[in-house]
Amino acid sequence: MSVVIDVHQVSKHFGKAKAVDNVSFQVESGKIFGLLGPNGAGKTTTLRMINHIINPDSGYIHIDGKPVSPISQQRIGYLPEERGLYKKMKVFDQLMYLSQLKGLTSSEAKNAIEFWLERFDATSWKKKEIAELSKGMSQKIQFIATVAHDPDIYVFDEPFSGLDPINSEMLKDVILEEKAKGKTILFSTHRMEQVEQICDDICLFSKGNAVLKGDLREIKKSFGTNTVLLEFIGNPQFLDELKNVRINNRSNNFAEIRLLENTKAQTILSTAMRQVEIIRFECVQPSLQDIFISTVNEHDPKSA
Amino acid sequence: MIQNRPKQHKEFITLSKTVETNYPNALHDPIIMNFAKIWLITKREYLTRVQTKSFLLSTFLTPLFIIGLMGLVIYVTVSENEAPKQVVVLDETLRISNKLVEIDPVRYIPSDESPEVIREEVLEGQWDGYILIESDFLSENSTATFVHNGAGGISFYESLRSDLRDVTREIRLQDNDVPQDIISIFEERPSLENKRINEEGIEEDSNAFVSSIAGILIGVFIFIGLFGYGAILMRSVIEEKTSRIVEIITSSVKPIELMLGKLVGVCLVALTQFGLWIATYAGITVLAAPVAQFFITQRMGSVSTDMVNPGMESTSVDLSFLDQFSINPVFLMYFFVFFILGFLMYSSIFAAIGAAVDSEQDSQQFMTPVMLPILIGYMLNFRIAEVPDSTFATIVSLFPLTSPINMMTRLLVSNVPFWEVLLSIVLLIASVAGMMLLSAKIYRTGILMYGKKPSFKEIFKWIRQS
Structure with missing residues (x-):
């Protein structure tokens, strides 16, 4: 090319x-x-x-x-x-x-x-x-x-x-x-x-x-499969209890959760299972939005 | 290929450094312009402007105004000749009235009626007034009285007075047995002819008053032209900036090409308008004499049949005053030269102001200092019309910011040496070039700056940076 x-x-x-x-x-x-x-x-x-x-x-x-x-x-x-x-x-x-x-x-x-x-x-x-x-x-x-x-x-x-x-x-x-x-x-x-x-x-x-x-695909790949998409029915309060994560997209029945450090997706799943009814649980590549925010933070921590 | 590129780049920088420092793309921003694109811009600007209502209105109403004005001048001149005024002379000395009748048998009507009867008749409109000369007028040197209905005006009153003086002087001279040759000395009326000498040394008839009025008017005209069209250009620049289309245009042409195209476009609009006016004016002046003559003969015809006075028919009216309205082609050429140069000078400043601001209200702050020199030139014009050859008049007619107005006035009022006109034009051309360069720098930065109004300091920074 x-x-x-x-x-x-x-x-x-x-x-x-x-x-x-x-x-x-x-x-x-x-x-x-x-x-x-x-x-x-x-x-x-x-x-x-x-x-x-x-x-x-x-x-x-x-x-x-x-x-x-x-x-x-x-x-x-x-x-x-x-x-x-x-x-x-x-x-x-x-x-x-x-x-x-x-x-x-x-x-x-x-x-x-x-x-x-x-x-x-x-x-x-x-x-x-x-x-x-x-x-x-x-x-x-x-x-x-x-x-x-x-x-x-x-x-x-x-x-x-x-x-x-x-x-x-x-x-x-x-x-x-x-x-x-x-x-x-x-x-x-x-x-x-x-x-x-x-x-x-x-x-x-x-x-x-x-x-x-x-x-774009390469970039997303390089960030790994470190994001959990969670759809549920119930009180979303449990999301606040999660540690070492960043929640990017959040509503009353949905959350896009970025796993930080060595947090396991399983931990999220078990926490959620105890409190709400799970409709969807998926491990995906991070969204571009998330990549963008992490990159900017790395580059200039104050700008977050 | 990829390895090659930085090397190219280095050569490129070295080359462009000589063109303009710190400006890597300078090599591809040569002074060479794309005239095909400038022409497109000019064409659009021109066609848009000549189709506006205000252009059409001002183009066609102004000649009507000129026609009206000239008609008024002709009417005033003609009407003085037209209906002869009639004044009853109540002469108690019995010696004056017949001599007045000798001077003008139509104007002076001797009468024996009492002043009361005549007064009634004047009020009824039968006469324009009456002169009462009391019996002791000649012996006691007392004053005669002119009673009138208000018509006539000063020149009529002056001519009555002059007639009465002549008659009185004649009678007194006769009464004192003054020899005839001395009487004829008194009757002599030496005249003063007003002639103006031109470059070739040929004397021409001139009317100093008319030419100084014309000199002031031409100054007013250029002043209004420069500002009227300058404002049109400025509005057009602001419009492009606020509608944001300027960004699309500058992705196709250089800002200086856009600015030049617009300048030329608006200038052509101005020249079109002036051309139409001058053509109309020339048409009117050619037609004016025959038309005026036609009306005069008609009036005379009707007057003479009414008045039972065949002597009037031979009276022809002097229409030479109309020659003052004719246009000298050399002068016309100067007018265009000075107007175009003056326009380019001031309008490039207006374009820069338009580019620097976001709205017309914001432009006020910058307009004031621009207006100052030309306003001074405009005001000085009245003085220059009086003393066109003073040192001061020479200086302001050479100074490029005032010369478009002041040199034109001097050219009309006086005979300016050719070298002065030439020097004035050369200075003007040089300043136009400088001013356009400066304005282009402000323009190219300004048109892409939105939001806050820049200060003078920032504008100077734009000039230095680009």
């Missing part, structure tokens, strides 16, 4: 604040790469640098072995976290403008826009101004603006935030579809469950640092 995006020892400061600190990762061709981390971890800054919107203070970013440039910009489809379009401009004119800025000729742009508008059942909105559209509709238009120039690389910043379930599902389908076509997709999110569903590789960001990166 060849490396498409190569982020090498990149740092970026804003005034005294270090937004990105000596970060390196590589995105391989044809994969879905997830950039994870809480808000303010430096994901957006990194994506902006990959898009050549801002420049790193030090380090470099290469796309297919060449430094980012107006040429690499044309190969990327970028969906920023803060969505925006010209409110007073008609849908079709707007898409034409943005596609042509990405280097399409006007006839290429026209064909591509027609195709995507059809794909999203949006042909009838052509002459409407963005201000007239609903939020869900303008999200679709925004997405067309990102993909119309048929880029080989997609960079999505928090693509699922603010999407309704239908659009969210549709976006997931398109992402998988584009991957099937051999496109490379890099996206950032702070919602772990999406990453688990679609990512091949991940990079965890915390406070401007890349604290963990690699193949």
Whole structure:
């Protein structure tokens, strides 16, 4: 697999604040790469640098072995976290403008826009101004603006935030579809469950640092089968009595329990059996959320 | 391949160090710009702006306003010639009225009626007023009285006074047996013709008053143009920033390309509007003379039949005052040069301000220092129209922040040496380049900064950092 995006020892400061600190990762061709981390971890800054919107203070970013440039910009489809379009401009004119800025000729742009508008059942909105559209509709238009120039690389910043379930599902389908076509997709999110569903590789960001990166399955495997999923009927108070565990996901009839030190899963089971009726007991790999929390804690114990 | 990369990187850094330190991507950020993309931005900006209601309204209402204004000027000029005023002369000396009638048989109507009767008639509107000259007027040097219904105005009153003075002087001179040649000395009216000399040394008729008014007006016009369109540009930048579309655009073009495209777009909107206005204006001035002549002849025709006075028909109206409205093409060219340069200068500052703030309210703090120089230039303009060749006028018309306004005024009011105009343009071009470079630095940082309003200190930091 060849490396498409190569982020090498990149740092970026804003005034005294270090937004990105000596970060390196590589995105391989044809994969879905997830950039994870809480808000303010430096994901957006990194994506902006990959898009050549801002420049790193030090380090470099290469796309297919060449430094980012107006040429690499044309190969990327970028969906920023803060969505925006010209409110007073008609849908079709707007898409034409943005596609042509990405280097399409006007006839290429026209064909591509027609195709995507059809794909999203949006042909009838052509002459409407963005201000007239609903939020869900303008999200679709925004997405067309990102993909119309048929880029080989997609960079999505928090693509699922603010999407309704239908659009969210549709976006997931398109992402998988584009991957099937051999496109490379890099996206950032702070919602772990999406990453688990679609990512091949991940990079965890915390406070401007890349604290963990690699193949998602490998990473999960390396953390071992040290998590217990417990579903039960009864008083969940017994959970508080457990020692040397961390309870990540907890409700009145469910708990995701991470075993710390040498705690045995059997101990949990026997404690639970004495107090509640057990419906499900399963030993699994830790969730990404859990991996993330442990990694950040290791990296910087105070930030937990 | 992978081993190779760091080496490439090292070479790359070395190369780019010479371009710009601490800025690894500098090599791929050359000053070379993508003009096809700038053109796309310009086109969008232009088409969006010319389709707005405010553009259409101001473009088409202003000529109407100009037409109205010129119509008013013509009307005032014409109406003075139109309905001749009639004044009854109640002359107790019996010597003055016939001489007044000699001067103007239409205006002066001698009468023997009592002042009370005439007063009634004036109130009824039959006459415009009456002059009462008492019997001792000539001997005692007393005052005659002009009683009127309020119509006429100062120039009419002045002409009555001047007629009465002439007649009185003539009678007195005659009474004292003053020789004829001395009387003719008194009757002489030396005139002063007002001519302005131009570059080629050819004298032209000029009206100093009109040109200084025009000089002030052109200053006002440029001032409003620079600020009106500067504000439009600033609003457009703020709109892109607050709607967040700027992030999508800067993932396709460089911030400086975006800024330039917008500047040129708005500038073309301004030029379109001015072009339309000038075309309308030129059309009006060409048409004005025949139209005015047409109305005058019509009025004269109706007046002369009413008045039983065939002498009036030969009266033609002097329309040469309309020449003052014509536009000198050289001047027009200067106007565009100074406006475009002034626009680029101020609008690049406006673009930078728009990029630095999140809303129009926040822009106030930065607007004040920007407005200061041009406001000073604007206010000085009234003084410059009076003394266009003073040292002070020369300095402000060379200083790039005020020259777009002040040089234009000087050009209209006085004959500015060509080298001064040239120097002013060169200085302006140099400052425009510098200002745009500076503004571009603020712009590229500002458009991606959301949230808090930056201080001046932070803006200086942006300039130093980029």
